[in-house]
Amino acid sequence: MTAQTVECSTPLGFAVMRSTPATDASQQDFVDFVAARQQALLRFAYLLTSDHHTAEDLVQTALAKTFLSWDKLRDRGALDGYVRRIIINENISLWRRAWKRNERPSDQLPEDVGPDVDEGRGHLDTLWQVVQALPARQRAAVVLRYYEDLTEAETAAVLGCSVGTVKSQTSRAIAAMRSRLAADPELLGGDW
Amino acid sequence: MTEPGDDFDSMLRSSLRQQAGHAPQLDLTSAALKRARGMRTRRRAVGAVAFVAAAAVAVPVGSSILQREVEDSHIADAETSLESAGPAQEPVDVSLARLPRGDDPQVPYIAGDQLIHEGSASTVPGAPADPQDFDAPALVDAAVFTDGTGAWLHDPQRGSLTFDPGTTSSSLPSSGNVSNPAVDTDGSVAWAAKGVDIDGQPADTATVLYTDTLSGQPAYAYTDQLAVRQLTAVHDAVAVFNAVTTDGTRVVGRVDLASSPATVEQPWPHIVSLTAASPANGLMVGRTEDMTGSQRNCQAMLSYDDGSELWRTCEWIPQEFSLDGSRVFAIAADTEGFGPRKVAVLDAGTGETVQQLTTAGTFGRATFEDADTVDIVTVEDGSSAIVRCRSAGSCELATDPLPAVPDSLSSPYQLTANP
16 A cells, blocks of 8 residues: 555645634524434444444534634535534544454443344344445545546545545455455355 | 355445445434534644643743843743643653663563563463363354454454454454453453354353453353443453343443352442443542533542542543552543543542643553553554653553554554453
């Protein structure tokens, strides 16, 4: 892997200008934006985390940061991408703390990824299991490409990296998922 | 079995759409605005401190240039006032490149070579003295002992404990069913496996397994319909855990694994969840019923005996007690998306900050060598080391820096839990 492919943290192309924090007048704009987009953002965050509480926390923090920069954001059409970028970065920061997620007792109990009698165990659930096994940035690329249906260029803008990096991250993720499915028959029909 | 084929993309899209339907339905407007106000307040406070600090340096320096002779006494005053702020309370900046090399960690740790180091001894985990003598029930088929660098897989059938680099909890076949481990004072390890019975067969029960770390020899097991999700601590074979009942209620329980038959107690019904516990010292950290909702990120120090609250904090999340229970390591509750860049050692009895540490990178797990010395995994600028910091304020490298694991963004160093 080249340095370029892992360097996905270049400044995002969301144009900002120097200004003051959100004013009372613009707060209503922000509230309207949240009302319109929060469910979609929660779904996006949930796909990145598989955890209700973490998804809620990520979106809440991302929206708070967005509010603090509200009056600086010139291109309101890019707001969704801006918030998604914060969510992804926040999630990767959480993911770095794997000891907390996987090992440490915490206030947030881990989600049950085992058998779920009510939902059955079809191929879709199986795929979800392998999606959850992806590294955080690959998973973000997959969700942006296959759930949000963003183009490679749009995905690159959200992730803050090159189109080439998006291609490599996505292809690596798909290869890993295919390999995982092919190598472990239990994932498609086992009891665990 | 179905092989992944050409319709993989469409199956993936369908799966993601289906799972997205499980996302929470919430109105976050008020919470987001409230959090934004909190962030702004903190930023202003930090800015003010930075300004004062800069002024404390710049003013005396400027004065010394322009009015060196006249202002000598003022410079002395400024220096005195900085010292009086309390050097132990000032955050210590941990920069790997600037730290001197000290002694190796005085606590067990795992390095990138997959060995457990303890003092001068290095052990390959999972090497039973005689595998033929190992006759363990198949309670769990895999267990996660480590962070994002990989997984320690425990196989009681073979008595082995092997490291699988790159494997994460969620990629294990039974990963969702195995909790974090908790370490007892004698080095035994306990963890919980959900969805299996005492014979290791799939069932609507959870089993808590208590076993020796290196041999894999199981000593006790306990099965219950409670979905035991996390073991907070284990002391003298008494495990404390977070669990979920069959109706979805969170409970905190305690089970004496060595008793026969082992039974679960719920001695603290008003405690919603536990984050850390030091049973030997009568302390635990968790959240009480009255700290729900907007105080979800607040933690309380509680008495292990009766669950009474000693103090609470919304600024820190206590993680790890010192062996004597007098101190507790904590990470900042609000990382603002940068991971734990600020950590502290708190007085476990009062909650007062003993020492604060900051880094431009990310802090990981910590373990106390003694009450005044804590070892912390630190990742910074592509490399990682275990750093030893003392309450007096000094820090040093306890290991040589190693490259951080590519992609996983995690440290090759791992510290084990304090017993």
